[in-house]
Amino acid sequence: MEIWNRHFECMDRKGIKNVQSERLRETVEKVYFNVPYYRNRMQEAGLGPESIQTIDDIAKLPFTTKRDLRDNYPFGLFAVPMSEIVRVHASSGTTGKPTVVGYTRNDISTWSEVMARTLTSAGATRNDFIQVAYGYGLFTGGLGLHYGGEKIGASVIPISGGNTQRQIQLMHDFGSTVLACTPSYALFLAEAIQESGIKRDELKLRVGVFGAEPWTENMRREIEDKLSIKAIDIYGLSEVIGPGVASECPVQEGLHINEDHFYPEIIDPETLHVLPEGSTGELVFTTLTKEGLPLIRYRTRDLTKLTYDKCKCSRTMVRMEKCLGRSDDMLIIRGVNLFPSQVESVLLEMSEIKPHYLLIVDRVNNLDTLELKVEVDEAFFQDKISQLEMLRQKLQNNLENALGLGIKVTLVEPKIIERSEGKSKHVIDKRKF
Amino acid sequence: MIIHQLSIFLENKSGRLTEVLEVLGEENIRITALSVADTTEFGLLRLIVSDPEKAREILKKQNFTVNLTEVISVMAPNEAKYYAKILKILSDLDISVEYTYAFSVGAKSIIILRCSNTEDAIKALKSHEMELMKASDLYKI
Known part of the structure; x- marks a missing residue:
């Protein structure tokens, strides 16, 4: 089993904690001095940058919500001048205004790094042909997979979403080995392939990287059965970075969070208290290395639980369970x-x-x-x-x-x-x- | 000369038409003419009844979406050429007919017309000596 970045992905817990503490200090300093919104919130809470010394101090910090992003639309929470921003993405918001995210050159590099980890842990290598059937554009899915695929040296087919007949034709003619799309589209594609009359042994597909919407173990079995591939679950949200926040390894006992970049907490969505390991609650992320749009304790509204036990794959990064519920009324429709x-x-x-x-x-x-x-x-x-x-x-x-x-x-x-x-x-x- | 027709919005669901008729039946409303226009998802029920105002109130109370629409009615021999003639009079004056339906009483047809301009339509038909029905007469049938 290949591991893209053994240094971080297999670091002992104490080492991870040290990295997180150091990076949190830097992040807090960055937002305090560069984002008026965060400075005000911290001052209201009687906090300065010096209040945060270790990762355990994180619970002192205020939460950030999608509403805060909306209130500061479009670029109010960016921590760098626009001249440093090389890319923006956006996702739909609650009032028609999108949630806008910005990336510096380093952020794009971080994103490529975490996507390289994701694809490697799914079993992809430089010898693979990756068919990226996530949408390209403002949605982070397409370009996220794209950069990760290039980073590991695979051949990327940026076909984007839809146009099922062409998907099947290129999958067949180019010999795609990895498929990246939403799980529901994977199932749709599986049936279209069956109807097309193309035999399974004419395709070289062996693994699928699926996310951007909730899916069950039943769906996984159905996809694996119909496409004769291994189906890997990936997790991400554009506010945090896009895909690449967490992903399954071949052991498939939870998704490893890239916690040297994104620090997870589980809170009770009612009381907002941090819950002990193993409790189900709302997932909260603090970005530890992002420059363009650092986020402090961002409430994802996704419900899950965490385990810090060492995984059989030898990665030490904390694992989250497949997300199945939400603590708000957001629906995810076709991603x-x-x-x-x-x-x-x-x-x-x-x-x-x-x-x-x-x-x-x-x-x-x-x-x-x-x-x-x-x-x-x-x-x-x-x-x-x-x-x-x-x-x-x-x-x-x-x-x-x-x-x-x-x-x-x-x-x-x-x-x-x-x-x-x-x-x-x-x-x-x-x-x- | 203006006739008040009931127009009722109905979802395409079995039993809805029955409900409308039952509600009206309980209040002894008589129906002179009935027509249904439908799409795949909804339908419009058009009714000429003995007491349109009362019928509207009754249906409203039962939460139906209902309106009164102005239409005109012409009595003519029940032969196609008379129907054609009426339509030609209107089209010659660029008065468009949004919809029409008819029924026969003996050798006569009673034709209901919804026109783009009701007043102009009445004038045009009168000047060609067509027999326009009075609302009170139509409601009595």
Whole structure:
């Protein structure tokens, strides 16, 4: 089993702690002097840079949330002048404004490093052909895998997402050995390959690197079975860096977090107290080496637990369990983050529609589907089919523009959507994780 | 000359049309004419009834999305050429017909028309001596 960076990935716990303490001190100093937002928050808490000496002091620091990123949109939390930023990525936010992340040249290099670890631990080498079917663009998936693939010296096929027939053709003709995409797309692709009539032994595929959305052990078995490959789970979020935050080794007993770069904590999402090892709670990350957008105790809202036991693969980096739940109402649809409040803000802008709606998420033929049922406002209702169709189409277009996701809009009769005391139930997620 | 037609938004779900008719039936509303326009997901039910205002209130109370729409009605012999003539009068004046439906009473057809401009349509049909129905007469059928 190859290990990309044995020095860090197999460092003893004491050594890791020393590295983390040193890097946390540097990070705290950096944000205190360069990001007014963090300086204010620390001063409010009576903290200065000298208050943080070891990694154990981290619990003194305030949390950062997605809302803080939004309030400082677009570049307010960047810790370097824009002249140092060489790349920005963005993901969808809660009010239509995206969450923007910036990378310095060193950040891109760190990202390539952690992705090189990820791909190596999945078993990829310079002799592999990596088909990157994650989306390229503002989404971090495509370019994250791309740079990691180049770093290990593999041949990267930057095919991006979608266009299934071409995916299959290139996989066959180029002899792709590694597939990187969302797990649901992997399943979709598996079935398309079966239908295409191409025989399995004509393909050289042997491993898949899948993430960006929650998936179950059942899905893993299905993918491994249908594609005859090993399916490796990877984890990341753009705020922290993108893919490369954590990934499975061949032992597949949890995902190793690259904790020399990203320090994890598990907290109780209600009390915000740090929970002891082995407890399930919300995952929180502090970046230890990032320059462009360092984050202090960023609340991911993902629920998981950590184990510090040494892994059979000989890596010592802490492992997190597969993430399956969230501590907020965010949905992940085909790898895209979606908050129900985003839908609501689109509806509120349209006077013809009442903001009574129901989002139905399902998985049909292994692809997530999104349907919105919405009530027509009686004041607008007229007896022209064309007008209602136009309204439906307009709403569908507005939503697709705002969410970056395909959605099916259905107009329904009033009072169909259940009202409940306080917060009404707006989402039905039929997918089984 | 203006007829008030009920227009009701319905989801394509079995039993919905029955419910509308049952609700109206309980209040002794009579139905002169009925037409359904549908798409794959929803339908529009159009009704000429004995008391449109009352029917609207009843349906509203039952949470139906309902509106009154102005239409006109012409009585003519139930032969295709008369129907064609009526449509031609309107199209010659660039008055478009959004939809139309008809039913027969004996040898006569009663034609319901929803036009882009109701007033102009009435004038045009009158000037060609077409027999426009009074609302009160239509509701009585």
